[in-house]
Structure formats: structure tokens, C-alpha cells
Amino acid sequence: MAEIRPIHESGFERQEGDFYPTPAWVTEGLLSNVALRGPVWEPCCGDGAIARVLQAAGHEVVATDLVDRGFGRGGVDFFEAPRMPEGCRALVTNPPYGDGGVRGRDGKASRQMLAFTEQAIRLAQRADGQLALLVRFQWIAGKRIASLLSEGAMRSVVVLTRRIQWFSHQGLTNTGQHHHAWIFFDFGAPPRPRPELIFAHGPGGQRGGMPDLGQEELPLRDAADVDTSSLRNSGNSGS
Numbered sequence: 001m002a003e004i005r006p007i008h009e010s011g012f013e014r015q016e017g018d019f020y021p022t023p024a025w026v027t028e029g030l031l032s033n034v035a036l037r038g039p040v041w042e043p044c045c046g047d048g049a050i051a052r053v054l055q056a057a058g059h060e061v062v063a064t065d066l067v068d069r070g071f072g073r074g075g076v077d078f079f080e081a082p083r084m085p086e087g088c089r090a091l092v093t094n095p096p097y098g099d100g101g102v103r104g105r106d107g108k109a110s111r112q113m114l115a116f117t118e119q120a121i122r123l124a125q126r127a128d129g130q131l132a133l134l135v136r137f138q139w140i141a142g143k144r145i146a147s148l149l150s151e152g153a154m155r156s157v158v159v160l161t162r163r164i165q166w167f168s169h170q171g172l173t174n175t176g177q178h179h180h181a182w183i184f185f186d187f188g189a190p191p192r193p194r195p196e197l198i199f200a201h202g203p204g205g206q207r208g209g210m211p212d213l214g215q216e217e218l219p220l221r222d223a224a225d226v227d228t229s230s231l232r233n234s235g236n237s238g239s
């Protein structure tokens with residue numbers, strides 16, 4: 001029987017472009033604990049795993065990704081975006097952590113996550129908006145990121161007490177070793193001296209959860225009805 005190892009021990013190849021769809025309960029855990037304003041931008045939407053949950057909860061979503069994965073608009077590099085798409089007031093994503101990323105950047109996962117977070121904070125701040133990023137829980141303890149997070153309008157940390165199972169391999173499942181958390185900022189709300197620590201328990205631990213989303217396609221507010229021209233495209237043309 002094949003050995004199942006945690007993702008970070010790399011028993012399996014990392015997915016190209018750090019593509020790991022987020023299970024629905026993870027986004028539901030965020031939505032149960034924070035109130036999002038306005039249309040939401042999912043800038044690394046992948047196949048829409050987060051966007052669909054946001055839509056099912058009644059949010060308008062603008063979904064983009066560097067790679068066209070058949071959902072939203074491909075060919076949009078988050079690092080090149082000068083601002084949030086027109087009308088968006090919240091940015092929600094599970095970003096590429098950098099240890100398998102499309103660009104590789106400077107090859108250091110922690111630096112890529114830091115750069116991603118800096119850019120996300122900049123864009124959300126510019127829009128007086130909100131920002132929710134799914135990160136490895138232990139990552140927020142790093143010295144540089146801790147100091148960056150202390151400067152921002154971080155409102156809460158929603159800690160997932162259940163570990164995320166990211167993918168299955170030949171019928172076997174993988175449970176990651178890491179715990180994850182949503183870090184949530186609100187640049188439009190009065191500052192709070194310290195972020196709130198919230199625990200979300202996931203399936204089995206939550207009462208009255210969200211409906212099962214299945215694979216149903218929900219209407220997407222996207223390139224057709226939203227002006228995404230402010231987002232510069234990379235060479236990858238996408239849809």
C-alpha cells in the first residue's frame with residue numbers, strides 16, 4: 001500500500017501552479033464568522049472552488065487567475081494588478097504559497113507569500129476594502145510577516161481546527177500536516193487594537209451549515225459584465 005505523506009514532505013509532486021482547490025467547508029468557515037461587503041474579487045480562482053461558495057452565499061464574484069482553469073477569467077497576474085476590479089470591495093483567496101508556483105518568483109516560498117500579502121493589503125487598503133487570505137497557521141508566526149500583519153487593519157484570525165485534505169491520489173486521500181487559518185482585514189472599519197481569534201470547526205463541528213454545492217454551475221459576474229480592464233493581463237491569454 002502506498003505511503004501517504006504530508007504535502008510539505010513532497011511524497012507527491014506539487015501541483016503545477018500551486019493549484020489546490022479549497023474544500024467548500026473552509027470558505028463556509030470564513031463566511032460564518034465575517035460579514036463581507038460588496039462584490040468580491042477572487043484573484044486566484046482556480047476552478048472556482050472558493051468563488052462558488054461565495055456565490056451560493058449571495059455574493060457577486062469577479063473571478064480571475066493567472067491560468068485559465070475553465071472558471072472565471074484566465075491570464076490575469078495578481079502581481080500586476082494596480083487595483084481591485086471596478087466595484088469590488090472585498091478580496092478573498094487561497095493564494096499560491098510559492099512552493100510550486102507558476103512563476104517561481106525568486107524561488108523562496110516565504111518571500112512569495114510575503115509579496116502576495118503585501119500586494120493584497122495594498123489593493124484592499126486602496127479600496128477601503130476587506131481582505132481574507134487562507135494561510136498556513138504557523139506562517140503568521142514568522143518575524144517579517146508578523147510585523148507586516150501588525151501594521152495592517154487585521155480584524156480577525158479564523159483558525160480551522162480541522163486539517164484540510166487537499167487532494168486524493170489514486171483513490172487514497174492525503175491529509176496535510178498543516179493547520180490553516182483565514183487572516184481577515186477590514187480597511188473600511190474603525191481600527192481595532194488587536195485581532196480577534198476565532199476557531200472554526202468544519203464539517204461535523206458546525207450546526208446548520210451551508211447547502212451542498214456539488215458541481216452545479218452558478219452564474220458568474222465576470223468579464224462579460226464587469227470591467228476588468230484595470231487589471232493588466234499577462235501573456236497567458238486565458239478565456
Ligand SMILES: C[S@@+](CC[C@H](N)C(=O)[O-])C[C@H]1O[C@@H](n2cnc3c(N)ncnc32)[C@H](O)[C@@H]1O
Nearest residue numbers: 017019020021022044045046049066077078094
Ligand atoms: C492554491 S490554488 C487556489 C485556487 C483557488 N483560490 C481555490 O482556493 O480553490 C492557487 C491558484 O493561484 C493561481 N496563481 C498562481 N500565481 C498567480 C498569479 N501570479 N496571479 C493570479 N493567480 C495565480 C494558480 O493558477 C492557482 O489556480
